[in-house]
Amino acid sequence: MNTLIGVAAFGLSLVATACSAGPPTSGPSTAPPAPTGFDDKSNGVADDATHQADQAKFEEFEAIPDGLGPLFNAQSCRECHQNPVTGGSSQILELRVGHKGRDGSFQNPEIPINGGSVVIKGRTLVNQRAICPNAAFPTTDIQERVPESETIHTFRTSVNLLGDGFVEAVDDSTLIEISRKQCKQDHGRICGLILYVPVVESPGATRVGRFGWKNQHASLLSFSGDAYINEMGLTNALFPDEVTDLCNTVAEPNNKPEEDGLADIDHFARFLRATKAPARDARQAATAAARKGETLFAKVGCDICHVPTLTTAPAGTVVNGGKFAIPEALGNKAFHPYSDFLLHDVGTGDGIGIAMVEHYGKHMYEIKWKDLSLEAHRSTANRMRTAPLWGVRTHPMLMHDGASMTFREAILRHRGEASEVTERFQRLNQADQQAIVEFLKSL
């Protein structure tokens, strides 16, 4: 790992002992608000020049000599995270597949490439691009294609990343408390799943998952390493193994720290931690309909899962298995993600479980991870993370699969744990239903 982040974490961890005594907050908060805006400026985690330099790394196009591929989806993080500014969402859909085993449980796919000379295992992602056949390897055909054995298919939309530093800075205990409250309040009908996931940069440590459609990660550095290998094919300190060695010509890891001690994934993580939260549409939010919709949103119970306000842990709190100390700019801030960051079965589950090797590395089974439950991981197959609604007005294709084109359509797809809330929505008169939609258009 790079030394700089390690040193910073150590320096700040001395502060932590003094500050982390207070209880976590999830109720009404007096904490100052997190800064919002689509303005490419830092939230205070880094100075603006550093933030822009980190953003340039996130936007950089990688090619074969840099280590791109052999299998990949895009050449830059920004290709999928750009709307309306770098770090937002996009229309890019990814493909995930698998099948059910004899016992009915989800099984990862087996995808033969190069005429079956190699079979890709341990991941549910199907990469849509490959670097060969090319001039150097004219007869090596590694394109992944879905075999008929893989009967479970889903698309997954590219999500918003802006403001994710605040999400990372939420204490596990805050999420656990939300889940407890939910499970009690609604006769256990709505009960978000807490999933402990490996912190890849701190082998053995786990934390409550909050990132990705299945909450497969808790750390932005872990997610950056995962995305670099799985979306772009660049091996890195956290994920040193190629998905396939066919057509591969660049030594591992493709990406090493530079003079400043930081590798690309460190820049990506710092860029994301320094982004401002999505800003609301102030004009739309001020309309009478949107204001009424906000009240109705809470009245029918949308806010049980789409929690309007969360508060981050105090500055200095050390998280991610000791690898990250929450900086001043992210500590004790109130923000409005409209999510509980928990997993629910709202009847839309894509049937795809979390592929352990894909997300935590080829050697993950050699490590003993605290509180890791394979059974809990398996139970995610039909659950999805409550989609955070901040910035939702910038997504024309809704839900994990992008298959809902209007807010009403997305709402009416909520079943399972959300059935009663959906029924209460349907019992509203047309004007009140529309008011909720007008409110969503302001987020």
Ligand code: HEC
């Ligand atoms: C080909 C499109 C694509 C590329 C390229 C891509 N991403 Fe993503 N990203 C996605 C999708 C899709 C998801 C949701 C994944 C899931 O859970 O299935 C996602 C999720 C994330 C998340 C989780 C955010 C949250 O709030 O849940 C982070 C962090 C992230 N990406 C960072 C990156 C970084 C850093 C890069 C570059 C190394 C990158 N991504 C490249 C498509 C992409």
Ligand code: HEC
């Ligand atoms: C039991 C928890 C729960 C309740 C209650 C709930 N939602 Fe959701 N919501 C979710 C989950 C989980 C998803 C993601 C589902 C998926 O993608 O398959 C979601 C997705 C959405 C989306 C799509 C967002 C996007 O970016 O694609 C919208 C819009 C939405 N919900 C609005 C509402 C509204 C309005 C209500 C109240 C009428 C409501 N939800 C009630 C859990 C809930």
